Amino acid sequence: MFRNVAELVELAISKNKKISEIMIEQEMDVTGRSREEVMAFMDRNLKVMEEAVERGIKGVKSHSGLTGGDAVLLQKYIEKGNFLSGKTVLDAVSKAVATNEVNAAMGTICATPTAGSAGVVPGTLFAVREKLNPTREEMVAFLFTAGAFGFVVANNASISGAAGGCQAEVGSASGMAAAAIVEMAGGSPEQCAEAMAITLKNMLGLVCDPVAGLVEVPCVKRNAMGAANAMVAADMALAGITSRIPCDEVIDAMYKIGLTMPTALKETAQGGLAATPTGRELEAKIFGIPRV
Amino acid sequence: MKYRSVFDIIGPVMIGPSSSHTAGAARIGRVARSLFGREPKWANISLYGSFAKTYKGHGTDVAIVGGLLDFDTDDVRIINAIDIANERGIKLRFIEEDAITDHPNTARVIIGDDKGELELVGISIGGGKIEVTELNGFELKLSGNHPAILVVHNDRFGAIANVSNVLAKYEINIGHMEVARKEAGKLALMTIEVDQNIEDKILHELEQLPNILKVTKIVD
Secondary structure, eight states, rough: OOOOOOHHHHHHHHHTTHHHHHHHHHHHHHHHHOHHHHHHHHHHHHHHHHHHHHHHHHHHOTTTTOOHHHHHHHHHHHHHHHOSSSSHHHHHHHHHHHHHHHHHHTTTEOSSSOOOTTTHHHHHHHHHHHHOOOOOOHHHHHHHHHHHHHHHHHSSOOOOOOHHHHIIIIIIIHHHHHHHHHHHHHOOOHHHHHHHHHHHTTTOOOOOOOOGOOSSSTTHHHHHHHHHHHHHHHHHHTTTOOOOOOOHHHHHHHHHHHHHHHHGGGGSSGGGGSSSSSHHHHHHHHHHOOOO | OOOOOOOGGGGEEEEEEIIIIIIIHHHHHHHHHHHSSSSOSEEEEEEEEHHHHHHHHHHHHHHHHHTTOOOOOGGGGGGGGHHHHHHHOOOOEEEEESSOOOOSEEEEEEEEEETTTEEEEEEEEEEEEEEEEEETTTEEESSSSSSSEEEEEESOHHHHHHHHHHHHHHTTOEEEEEEEEESSTSSSEEEEESSOOOHHHHHHHTSSSSSSSEEEEEEO
C-alpha cells in the first residue's frame, strides 16, 4: 500500500504502470473485489457525475435561491465564441459549476473528495473529454488517478473543510484533477505529482467560510476556480515545469496550515465571507434570524 | 491510515450539499438505527462544533433523521426526512451544544421507544466517512482501517467463543478485538475488526447465537 505521493510515483515507475492502474490494483488487494467489480463501481460513480453535469448545464436553482444558473450563462458565453481564456478551461469551469449547483439544490452527486468540492474533478474530466476523446475505460481511469492522489491527501492531511478549510476540499480536488488530466493527456507519473503540487500550492490557506452555512456561496465559484487552476497546472506540468517543493511536502504544509487556521474559518460560518455585512444579511433573509 | 478505499475519495454517491454534514450525518443516523434494530419513537440529537453552527444550511438535521429512517446517502427521501418522521409520529429534538469536542463534526444521538433506548456518538471525518466513538457509554476505539462489526451481547460465558467460532468457520480473520462491559453479567459489547468483508448472512448467523442481542457492520 502506498502511503505518500513519492511511494505512489515510485510504484508506478518500477512496475511501468500508470497511477490509475496502481490504484485499481490496490483497491482489489484491500477489498478482495475483482477487477470487474472495482471498475463497475467506479463506472457507476462516473455515470452519476455525468448526469449531474447534464442536469446542471440545463440550469438548476437552489432552495435558498443563492446559486444556480451560472453554468448555463457560461455555456451560452462559450457558444458566442468571444471568450478570452480558452474553450476547454471555460468548459471545465462551466461543468464544475453545473455539478455544484446541482449539489446545492440537494441533487444527486458523487463526492470527489467531498460534496462541497464535487465539481472540480468531473468538470475537468468532461471538458478534457471534448479535447482528448478518451474511451469510457480511460474516463474511469481518470477517476482512479484522481482518487489515488486524494487517498494520499486524506490519509496524510485532511479532506474536511471543518478540519482543514477549503484548501482541504477544493484544494485537494483541484490537485487530484490536475494529476488525472496529466495522465489522460499522456504525461508521466512524475508529471502527475508535479501537477498536483503546483495546483495545491496555489490553494494553500484557502478558508472555508460558507455564507449562512450553506454549501453555495462561495463554494460554487471556488469549484469554478479549482477547475481552472487544475487545467492550467496540468498544462504547466506537461510543459515540463516542476515544483521546487515536493508534492508530499506541499500536502504536509496544507495539513499544518489547516491545524493553525482559526475555527471561525473552518466551516462554522463565523468568519470570512460569511461574516461580511452582505453575508449576514443573506443569512438573516434565509433563516429569518441572524446567528450570533 | 484512516481511508482504505478509493471509493472513500471518489464517492459516496449522495444527496447534496455536504459530504461531511449531509452524507456523513446520514450515516451516523443509520448506524444508530441499525444498532437499535427498529424505528425509534423518539430521538434527541445533540450537535457540536461545525455541526452545531451550520446544520440548518447543510441539512445535517434532515440527514441524521434520514439515517434514523434507514435511508442511504443517495436516497432522495432524505430531503423530506423530518416531514416523514413527523408523519410517522417520531418525536424529534435537536440540541445545539456549546461544548468543545475533539472533532468539529460531532453528533450525539439518543434514540428510543417504550422497549429501550440507545446512545451513540459519531464523528464525520470528511468525504462522507464516519467513526463511532461511543456507544451506550462504551468508548470505542476503531481505526476505521478494516471492516468492523459491533456485537451487543449479554455478559455470559461462551458468548465470545461462539462469535469467533462462526467467524472462523467462514475463514474470517480477526485483526483486532475489544470487549467491554459496564457491570459483570449485564450488557457487554464486542468490537471486532476483521481482514475480510463480512456478508449479511454471516451477521444473521451471529445474531442467532445465544446471548447475542444485536450485530451491526459499521465499517465496510
